[in-house]
Amino acid sequence: EIVLTQSPGTLSLSPGERATLSCRASQSVSSSYLAWYQQKPGQAPRLLIYAASIRATGIPDRFSGSGSGTDFTLTISRLEPEDFAVYYCQQYGSFQGTFGQGTKLEIK
Amino acid sequence: EVQLVESGGGLVQPGRSLRLSCTASGFTFDDYAMHWVRQAPGKGLEWVSGISWNSGRIGYADSVKGRFYISRDNAKNSLYLQMNSLRDEDTALYYCAKPSYGDNTLFDHWGQGTQVTVSS
Numbered sequence: 001e002i003v004l005t006q007s008p009g010t011l012s013l014s015p016g017e018r019a020t021l022s023c024r025a026s027q028s029v030s031s032s033y034l035a036w037y038q039q040k041p042g043q044a045p046r047l048l049i050y051a052a053s054i055r056a057t058g059i060p061d062r063f064s065g066s067g068s069g070t071d072f073t074l075t076i077s078r079l080e081p082e083d084f085a086v087y088y089c090q091q092y093g094s095f096q097g098t099f100g101q102g103t104k105l106e107i108k
Numbered sequence: 109e110v111q112l113v114e115s116g117g118g119l120v121q122p123g124r125s126l127r128l129s130c131t132a133s134g135f136t137f138d139d140y141a142m143h144w145v146r147q148a149p150g151k152g153l154e155w156v157s158g159i160s161w162n163s164g165r166i167g168y169a170d171s172v173k174g175r176f177y178i179s180r181d182n183a184k185n186s187l188y189l190q191m192n193s194l195r196d197e198d199t200a201l202y203y204c205a206k207p208s209y210g211d212n213t214l215f216d217h218w219g220q221g222t223q224v225t226v227s228s
Contacts, residue, residue: 102152
């Protein structure tokens with residue numbers, strides 16, 4: 001089973017700043033089957049990025065994903081107030097889609 | 109519009125059973141595998157179980173294997189999770205999740221969840 005480790009656990013930034021979130025896998029993620037989700041309090045997760053770098057439908061272009069193999073990054077170029085949330089990475093290359101533990105992006 | 113509506117959650121004592129349901133609409137249900145994902149209070153997301161479109165492939169997280177059983181009824185556009193021998197650590201919000209295509213675990217739609225609380 002692939003284990004995903006996200007860092008940092010909490011990231012404190014201000015609106016307008018750039019956010020960089022990391023996701024490291026315990027073994028190579030096949031075909032970059034790596035996704036990112038955003039979850040706000042009281043809401044279900046929302047798919048942001050899949051195949052490591054492809055934005056899901058309706059996701060603003062300030063969100064971008066990169067990486068391959070075992071190291072992946074989610075970047076938010078200029079933070080908007082609505083971007084403060086918890087972000088999860090997930091590998092979906094197997095029938096058992098494991099998640100990272102999450103990074104909380106909070107307002108500084 | 110894709111809709112996933114979970115039901116069946118509640119307060120249950122340790123060792124007892126509960127059956128969750130998820131009713132789907134807005135897409136061709138039997139074209140997709142379906143999954144359950146849970147989230148304990150204040151914690152992250154945990155994949156629980158998945159079932160292929162024809163029930164031919166089923167998987168469980170190690171934490172629930174032998175206690176939980178997933179099933180589906182394509183005629184009713186419904187997904188189920190039979191939870192037996194419930195433990196305190198099964199307390200969570202249980203989401204029904206639809207993959208973006210076929211048999212994978214890339215979830216493009218989620219229900220709002222049903223709360224399961226295991227406590228004496």
